[in-house]
Amino acid sequence: MVPxxxxxxxxxxxxxxxxxxxxxxxxxxxxxxxxxxxxxxITMNKxxxxxxxxxxxxxxxxxxxxxxxxxxxxxxIATHAEINAIAGCARxxxxxxxxxxxxxxxxxxxxxxxxxxxxxxxxVYETLYDDIGTNILLNAGAExxxx
Numbered sequence: 001m002v003p004x005x006x007x008x009x010x011x012x013x014x015x016x017x018x019x020x021x022x023x024x025x026x027x028x029x030x031x032x033x034x035x036x037x038x039x040x041x042i043t044m045n046k047x048x049x050x051x052x053x054x055x056x057x058x059x060x061x062x063x064x065x066x067x068x069x070x071x072x073x074x075x076x077i078a079t080h081a082e083i084n085a086i087a088g089c090a091r092x093x094x095x096x097x098x099x100x101x102x103x104x105x106x107x108x109x110x111x112x113x114x115x116x117x118x119x120x121x122x123x124v125y126e127t128l129y130d131d132i133g134t135n136i137l138l139n140a141g142a143e144x145x146x147x
Contacts, residue, residue, distance in 0.1 A: 009145070017124050017147050020048075020102040024081075027053045028104050032062035033078035036105070040081035042089060042120070044099040052085035054078045082111040086118045096120055106146070107133040116140050 009017070020041050027039030032055035042050040056062045056077050068075040079087075082103060089096050097119030106125045107115060112133035115123060122143040128134075137144050 014147070016046075017102060017145070021104070021124070021126055021147060023048070023051060024102050024104045027051050028081070029053075030055070031078075031081070032056060032064050033068060033075050034064055035068055035075050035078075038081040039104045040085040041102045042085045042096060042099055043102070044095060049094045049096070049099070050085040050088045052081050052088060054081045055084065080108065080111050082107050083114055086114055086120075089118075100124065105129040106131075106144075107137070109133050109136055112136040116142060 020043070024039035024041045027041070028037040031037035031039070031053045036054060038054045040050075040052050041048060057079055060077070063075060063077050066077075069077050082101060085101065086096060099118075099120050100122035101115060101120050102124045104125065105127045106129045107123065108129060109132045113136060116137065120142070122145070123134075123137055124145045124147060126147055128146065134144050
């Protein structure tokens with residue numbers, strides 16, 4: 001399956017997503033894992049409810065301080081931006097069901113499943129990480145848009 005292109009969006013929606021994507025990229029500059037800098041923004045009813053980036057869990061040492069630990073080529077210290085954003089909403093009692101997430105990179109398979117479980121129905125990303133996560137989302141009926 002292939003993600004939807006911006007052809008299905010109105011000009012206003014494209015401008016809005018480009019603005020939100022800039023916010024996600026700004027958030028990604030705070031990423032604490034040198035392997036990847038990813039940012040995420042969650043919106044509900046066109047209002048921003050979470051902005052996050054990839055970093056170690058609260059209270060843990062960050063990769064940039066201690067170095068990354070790898071398993072199958074992936075850092076196992078940093079929590080992905082999508083999970084941090086969803087967890088932040090959960091911790092603060094913010095609903096995500098029916099929301100959308102704007103991410104600098106397409107989600108991995110684990111984040112795609114968390115996005116679905118959180119009830120997020122639209123995923124917008126700029127850079128393709130891999131197509132496994134996007135296929136999981138598309139097969140479950142989520143709308144996936146690459147801008």
